[in-house]
Amino acid sequence: MRTTLKIVLPLIISVVVVSLLFAVYQVRTDKRMLRNEVSRRAEILAESLQENIEPLFDRALPDKSLQRIVDRFGQREHLKGIAVYNASGNALALTPGLSPTFQSRPATATHAALRDAGLGEFVRVNDVATHIYAVPLHRNGQTVGTLVLVHDTSYIDTQVSHTLRDSLVNALVQTLFITGLALILVRWTLTGPLTRTAKWLRGLATGVQRFAVDRGTPPRQLERQAAEQAAFRGLQSRAVHAPIRQREQWSDSGDRSGQRFGHGAGAGAAGL
Secondary structure (H helix, E strand, O other): OHHHHHHHHHHHHHHHHHHHHHHHHHHHHHHHHHHHHHHHHHHHHHHHHHHOOOOOOOHOOOHHHHHHHHHHOOOOOOOOEEEEEOOEEEEEEOOOOOOOHHHHHOOHHHHHHHHHOOEEEEEEOOOOEEEEEEEEEOOOOEEEEEEEEEEEEEHHHHHHHHHHHHHHHHHHHHHHHHHHHHHHHHHHHHHHHHHHHHHHHHHHHHHOOOOOOOOOOOOOHHHHHHHHHHHHHHHHHHHHHHHHHHHHHHHHHHHHHHHHHHHHHHHHHHOO
């Protein structure tokens, strides 16, 4: 089991790290795409409103027509409201229900007026995620006011949380699946055969290994194992009987040498 864990544990850690990195990347990508979509919608709506509102500055404001335009365009998805300010920062028209915070011109609108260009920021207003897009209003080449669009972006945080949850669940499922598959493959193709081979070698060393025909063992494998066992037993037998045979050969050589010596001595005595 320790060998299996040593092999599988690095794989598990790698899968977890890669899954978490992918989840973080996916969450950040989704959040960036959603924010870009809000910014793009705000710019398109601001350009449309700018064309309709700027001619109204030729008359005395505030005017009911300005409020009607603000009310009509303020009913959009995730759009909390629209506000129009004069050059001094005083509110000329506000969407009903817009936070009292926007009775005075927000800092984003002030910066847009100073830069004389559209400006968008993601901020928190009354602890609510909000996107504010401001664009300056011009008449006769002069900046006469500021148009502000306020979007509620709390849905982005909710959607990102759901994406993060789904990514983590997906990473957990992938980790469990890959880990289980790796454990099965390692035990089936590596540790299992190694364990059986170790048992078989221990059996050969003691001379009591017997081959059992397993239900799933191929016949060729059994024949090969049987041949290896027979060869090993042959080596054991030769190693055991070789010293005995050598002693017997030495004993026979000594007896023949003694007999030749005895015949020679008898012949010499007869000659005398």
